[in-house]
Amino acid sequence: MGQFLSTSSKSTSRILPRKTEHDITESCSDLGHPQTPLDGLPVLKKAKGHYWYPVKGPKILDACGGAGVACLGHGCRDIIKAVTAQMESYTYASYAHFQTTPVQELSDWLIKSTGGQMQKVYVMCSGSEAIEAALKLSVEYFRWKGEPERVNFIARHDSYHGTTLGSLSVSGHHTRRAPFHPLLSPSHFHHIPACNPYREEEGQYQPQHPSNNNTTTPSPTTTPSSSSPPSAASAAAAYLSHKTAQLEAAFARLGPHTVAAVVLEPVVGAALGCMPAPAGYLAAMKAVCARHGALLVLDEVMCGMGRVGSTHAWQGETNEVGEGVGVVPDLQAVAKGFAGGYAPASALLVGARVAGLMEREGRVFTHGHTYQNHPVVAAAALAVQRAVEREGLLENVRVQGALLGRLLRERLRMHPNVGDVRGRGLFWGVEFVKDRGTKEPFEPGLGVAEKVHKTAVREFRVLVYHGQGCAGGGRGDHIMIMPAYNISAKLVAEIVERVAGAIEEVFRRL
Numbered sequence: 001m002g003q004f005l006s007t008s009s010k011s012t013s014r015i016l017p018r019k020t021e022h023d024i025t026e027s028c029s030d031l032g033h034p035q036t037p038l039d040g041l042p043v044l045k046k047a048k049g050h051y052w053y054p055v056k057g058p059k060i061l062d063a064c065g066g067a068g069v070a071c072l073g074h075g076c077r078d079i080i081k082a083v084t085a086q087m088e089s090y091t092y093a094s095y096a097h098f099q100t101t102p103v104q105e106l107s108d109w110l111i112k113s114t115g116g117q118m119q120k121v122y123v124m125c126s127g128s129e130a131i132e133a134a135l136k137l138s139v140e141y142f143r144w145k146g147e148p149e150r151v152n153f154i155a156r157h158d159s160y161h162g163t164t165l166g167s168l169s170v171s172g173h174h175t176r177r178a179p180f181h182p183l184l185s186p187s188h189f190h191h192i193p194a195c196n197p198y199r200e201e202e203g204q205y206q207p208q209h210p211s212n213n214n215t216t217t218p219s220p221t222t223t224p225s226s227s228s229p230p231s232a233a234s235a236a237a238a239y240l241s242h243k244t245a246q247l248e249a250a251f252a253r254l255g256p257h258t259v260a261a262v263v264l265e266p267v268v269g270a271a272l273g274c275m276p277a278p279a280g281y282l283a284a285m286k287a288v289c290a291r292h293g294a295l296l297v298l299d300e301v302m303c304g305m306g307r308v309g310s311t312h313a314w315q316g317e318t319n320e321v322g323e324g325v326g327v328v329p330d331l332q333a334v335a336k337g338f339a340g341g342y343a344p345a346s347a348l349l350v351g352a353r354v355a356g357l358m359e360r361e362g363r364v365f366t367h368g369h370t371y372q373n374h375p376v377v378a379a380a381a382l383a384v385q386r387a388v389e390r391e392g393l394l395e396n397v398r399v400q401g402a403l404l405g406r407l408l409r410e411r412l413r414m415h416p417n418v419g420d421v422r423g424r425g426l427f428w429g430v431e432f433v434k435d436r437g438t439k440e441p442f443e444p445g446l447g448v449a450e451k452v453h454k455t456a457v458r459e460f461r462v463l464v465y466h467g468q469g470c471a472g473g474g475r476g477d478h479i480m481i482m483p484a485y486n487i488s489a490k491l492v493a494e495i496v497e498r499v500a501g502a503i504e505e506v507f508r509r510l
């Protein structure tokens with residue numbers, strides 16, 4: 001268990017030009033959880049299994065678990081029993097005064113789930129809190145280590161890491177950042193281009209000479225291959241070296257000794273619409289961090305805890321030739337599927353490098369929230385994780401996830417406004433475009449993804465998660481399909497039919 005400070009003590013031209021943050025004035029319904037209520041939202045009476053039951057009208061099939069949260073579906077008796085039992089023992093205990101069995105057992109379970117690679121756990125309540133803690137622990141780790149100049153973070157454009165000032169500063173999400181721009185710290189948070197193989201197109205890049213990597217900022221219009229098209233393998237390798245060079249250039253620009261950490265989502269969720277990185281990408285990013293002594297922070301708030309078919313997304317990573325490698329982070333944030341919505345739960349997992357120093361030097365992280373290590377939150381998360389394990393649900397995620405991806409692709413392949421269908425496990429995104437050839441996105445003001453969401457709920461009785469920004473510069477529409485891990489093949493097929501029906505209906509009317 002972690003210690004807390006006691007409170008008493010195709011060509012790159014297809015990536016759209018970036019607007020400045022001040023240019024962007026659209027309202028923030030871009031991550032599927034708008035700040036102002038969607039008009040006509042149904043009032044909820046109950047939720048059970050894979051369905052929401054509104055007060056009025058037929059039940060709604062849950063194809064996204066809310067914000068990718070309800071990984072076991074709704075009303076699961078075992079989890080309710082475990083939470084209730086904990087509440088009957090004690091509902092709250094300050095982490096500064098007591099150790100509690102649920103937190104200890106949950107920490108042990110989590111550490112074991114990483115094969116002992118992660119060694120400390122801080123239990124919190126939201127993804128933003130876990131990311132905020134990761135940023136602070138990165139900086140404090142380097143202070144303990146005698147490298148206080150490491151205060152810079154590198155993340156990516158078109159990324160979302162949370163809503164608090166630190167987590168929003170590290171996010172590269174234009175519309176979410178825009179209203180708060182003056183409060184976000186440009187001196188410590190830096191963004192490199194997203195890893196977006198759909199829009200960057202692997203085949204457009206030629207291998208970079210490794211010796212150039214440290215010093216040059218690669219042009220976004222890296223020379224396209226001239227004569228014959230490269231083989232798939234060499235195109236993939238060239239794309240990887242292009243992405244590696246972008247990160248190297250950021251280190252070089254900031255001064256490698258000033259970088260505390262690189263923050264990445266292994267499969268980009270709400271900001272890009274379930275965009276997996278190509279094989280070898282994460283390993284390549286980690287190698288750059290290792291070369292310069294910086295930490296790698298993985299944000300698995302949305303893609304972790306089983307969502308992509310392994311307990312931790314990094315366990316499913318492969319190298320560039322497709323061999324499983326596992327890319328162990330130094331710090332890792334989890335949330336959403338962690339307690340499946342049965343409690344507001346998140347955690348920061350601390351890897352051997354940071355935990356080892358803390359242990360050796362008896363250091364205590366200068367950080368603490370009132371509700372850290374909440375016993376009811378821990379009991380809920382532990383019960384959810386044990387259920388996933390007991391019921392063999394990771395296998396179901398892999399099997400039904402493959403089916404979901406295949407059916408979505410088959411069903412939507414010919415639709416002129418579906419640009420891309422991508423994902424991993426039970427984490428699939430559909431990106432909408434005006435033109436499949438040019439990949440031109442719709443004008444944001446049209447709210448295409450929101451229209452699909454509304455039509456899906458109102459007319460097809462299926463809930464999907466919608467977002468904007470996947471084409472860069474705040475443009476691009478997508479929806480995400482993230483059913484519970486215990487979904488059946490029959491319901492997967494039904495989800496695809498209803499979602500495809502809603503998409504067809506929206507574009508027929510547009």
Ligand SMILES: Cc1ncc(COP(=O)(O)O)c(C=O)c1O
Pocket residue numbers: 067125126127128129131160161162163265269270299300301302303335
């Ligand atoms: C990848 C990622 N990181 C962080 C967060 C922030 O989590 P929360 O909304 O629980 O604060 C989110 C939320 O959507 C997310 O998707």
